[in-house]
Amino acid sequence: MSIKRKAIFALPLLITVIIFGYFFWALTKPGRDPKILPSVLIDKPAPEFDLKALDALGVPGFARKDLTNNGKISVVNIFASWCIPCLVEHPDMMKLGQRDDINLYGINYRDKPDDALGWLNKNGNPYHRVGRDPKSRAGIDWGVYGVPETFIVDASGTIRYKHVGPLNTGDLEDTILPIIDSLQAQQ
Structure with a gap:
């Protein structure tokens, strides 16, 4: 198999590894508290109800x-x-x-x-x-x-x-x- 053909087969695997790596980094980066869910309503008037x-x-x-x-x-x-x-x-x-x-x-x-x-x-x-x-x-x-x-x-x-x-x-x-x-x- 040629190098070009091997690269074509390896590309999806490489892209998947990069995407999973990014998500892992985003979930574990310093200063991130997974218990805090942001709210767009903070410092805004309570909704009408x-x-x-x-x-x-x-x-x-x-x-x-x-x-x-x-x-x-x-x-x-x-x-x-x-x-x-x-x-x-x-x-x-x-x-x-x-x-x-x-x-x-x-x-x-x-x-x-x-x-x-x-x-x-x-x-x-x-x-x-x-x-x-x-x-x-x-x-x-x-x-x-x-x-x-x-x-x-x-x-x-x-x-x-x-x-x-x-x-x-x-x-x-x-x-x-x-x-x-x-x-x-x-x-």
């Missing part, structure tokens, strides 16, 4: 106007009854819900109302308001990848932070609460 309440829960639904109606920082948590990580983070949501200096809002994502109501009645309802998002329309507008996700929104309705995945005590103490405190100091 108006979600109905979960009947019989005893708290009203949730709309964009609620983010700016009392001058407090808002924490918006996307959750579902079928979401195991949501149950894991729920004790930390209960702690946040006890604070008087913030609003804690829940968006119930792609869930049956009876299932969500039963889940909140069983595990406790930390939220000041809960809106139903059965077809994930609000979730799409918020840029939700999956549940749970948590957003911090300042008193003007601007999204300042997004946490993907379940919160734990370390996230709460090391990230969420310092951001809330910093935003409150700026008011």
Whole structure:
């Protein structure tokens, strides 16, 4: 076989190795944190939405106007009854819900109302308001990848932070609460 012919057969292999090499480098380069998913909504106004309440829960639904109606920082948590990580983070949501200096809002994502109501009645309802998002329309507008996700929104309705995945005590103490405190100091 001639050298020219061998080169033609080796070219696809060489191209494949180069492409895989680039992807490997991109995934492992220094300073890249794979847990951080960027959001184009950071430092932008929260999207417009108006979600109905979960009947019989005893708290009203949730709309964009609620983010700016009392001058407090808002924490918006996307959750579902079928979401195991949501149950894991729920004790930390209960702690946040006890604070008087913030609003804690829940968006119930792609869930049956009876299932969500039963889940909140069983595990406790930390939220000041809960809106139903059965077809994930609000979730799409918020840029939700999956549940749970948590957003911090300042008193003007601007999204300042997004946490993907379940919160734990370390996230709460090391990230969420310092951001809330910093935003409150700026008011």
